[in-house]
Amino acid sequence: MQIEYLATVSLPDEGWDVNVLEEACLEAARKTAKKLFLQALEQMEKIVLAKEEGEKKGKVRRYLTTRFGLITFFREKLKRKVDSRDKYFYPLDRAIGLEPRQETTLWVRKRACELASAYTYTYREAASLLSAEVGEEISHHSIHRWVQNKGKVLRAEEDKKWQATFEHGEVIESGGEQKDIVVTELDATMIHSQEDRGKNIVVKLGIMYSGKELESETAKYKRYQLKEKTVYGGIEDAQKFGEKLYIKGEEKLALSRAENVLLIGDGDQWIRAIAQGPYFMATYQIDWWHKW
Numbered sequence: 001m002q003i004e005y006l007a008t009v010s011l012p013d014e015g016w017d018v019n020v021l022e023e024a025c026l027e028a029a030r031k032t033a034k035k036l037f038l039q040a041l042e043q044m045e046k047i048v049l050a051k052e053e054g055e056k057k058g059k060v061r062r063y064l065t066t067r068f069g070l071i072t073f074f075r076e077k078l079k080r081k082v083d084s085r086d087k088y089f090y091p092l093d094r095a096i097g098l099e100p101r102q103e104t105t106l107w108v109r110k111r112a113c114e115l116a117s118a119y120t121y122t123y124r125e126a127a128s129l130l131s132a133e134v135g136e137e138i139s140h141h142s143i144h145r146w147v148q149n150k151g152k153v154l155r156a157e158e159d160k161k162w163q164a165t166f167e168h169g170e171v172i173e174s175g176g177e178q179k180d181i182v183v184t185e186l187d188a189t190m191i192h193s194q195e196d197r198g199k200n201i202v203v204k205l206g207i208m209y210s211g212k213e214l215e216s217e218t219a220k221y222k223r224y225q226l227k228e229k230t231v232y233g234g235i236e237d238a239q240k241f242g243e244k245l246y247i248k249g250e251e252k253l254a255l256s257r258a259e260n261v262l263l264i265g266d267g268d269q270w271i272r273a274i275a276q277g278p279y280f281m282a283t284y285q286i287d288w289w290h291k292w
Contacts, residue, residue, distance in 0.1 A: 003039045007032040030135055033068040041073050045092040052091045054078035060090070065104040067111075069135045104146075108134065112143045113150050123147075158244055166243050174254040176228070179210045182249060182258040184282065186265045186274065205233045206245040210253055228253060242274035255280075 009028045011021065059074040075092040093100075104112075111133065115126035127140035164170040185207045193199040209226035216223070230252040232245045249255035256279075263282035265271030266289070275284040 001040065001043055003036050003043065005032055005035045005039065030068045033066075034071060037066065037068075037071055038073055041075070041092065041096070044095055045075055048091040048095045049076060052078060054080035054089075057088065062093075062098075063103065064098070065108050065134065065136060065138065067105065067107050067134055103142075108138075109146045109150070112138070112146050116143055116147050158247075161247055162240070162244055165247055172247055172250040174257060175251050176254050179253055179258045181260040181262060182208060182210055182253050182255050184208045184245070184249065184261070184263045184280070185287070186245075186263065186271045188268070188270075201235055203233060203235055204238070204241045205231070206241075206248075207231050208245070208249045208253060208255075210258075238270035238273060239277075242277060243279065245274075246279045 007028050009021075009024050011024060016024075055078065057077040057079050060077050061072065061074050064071045064073070075090050077088060077090055080087050080089070092098075108130070112126060112130055115121055115129050116123055121129070123140040123144045127138050127143050130143065131138045161172075165172055186204070188202055188204045190200050191203055193201050207226070208230045210228045211226075212224040213227055214222060215225050230248050232248045234241045234244060236244070246255065255261065261280060261282040262285060263271070263275040263280060264285050264287050265275070267286050272284060274280055275282045
């Protein structure tokens with residue numbers, strides 16, 4: 001399939017600068033992307049309808065937020081008898097992998113989660129940034145819902161791996177080369193639950209890495225970055241948290257094959273228990289902030 005669309009940029013004869021040109025080109029790029037997107041959908045629907053059997057019930061509108069803005073399109077609804085019952089479906093949706101209630105592309109949801117979780121932004125700030133990127137207004141309520149749904153999926157995947165490893169004895173696939181050292185730093189903090197007022201939640205965080213390296217040899221002030229950093233956070237009990245952290249370390253850093261395993265913490269008993277457990281078996285060290 002090949003689709004084409006001629007993009008046009010309109011500028012005044014005089015009085016424009018590089019900034020006006022930039023905005024004009026961006027707007028033209030978004031319009032062009034939308035036109036190409038719609039043309040591709042139209043061509044795809046012609047192809048799939050030629051192969052599908054069923055009674056046409058008319059075009060039904062659908063909205064989809066993409067990285068270049070909101071797309072409004074119409075697709076054919078078909079009716080077909082299945083086991084003596086009428087079934088309604090949209091061949092185009094099936095062909096392009098659209099779920100029944102999907103409102104955005106994967107990129108938009110992924111970018112929303114990145115903005116909401118990778119920085120110190122609130123959901124409102126993340127919504128403002130994402131709206132500017134895609135050129136459409138996006139509600140912070142939508143971003144909150146997407147992040148919550150993604151969190152549920154990730155939690156289910158982590159629980160499945162944990163059960164396979166620690167309840168069913170399956171071997172974890174180690175990732176990467178054998179390391180000279182793997183360092184783990186652990187800590188916990190208390191946060192207030194927004195869903196259950198007055199309730200405090202203990203959040204545990206673990207950071208694992210295979211060493212540190214100097215960012216610049218010529219910089220006035222020496223700064224180091226962590227090598228192969230892996231992060232895991234959770235609100236489960238200490239044992240389960242440690243086991244899930246171990247799985248992350250094994251997948252990303254081949255933890256079980258490391259020559260040396262060092263675990264650093266503030267002296268809390270739950271951290272010591274993880275360090276001395278049968279899976280980490282790490283050398284434990286009090287961090288410098290609490291050593292003196």
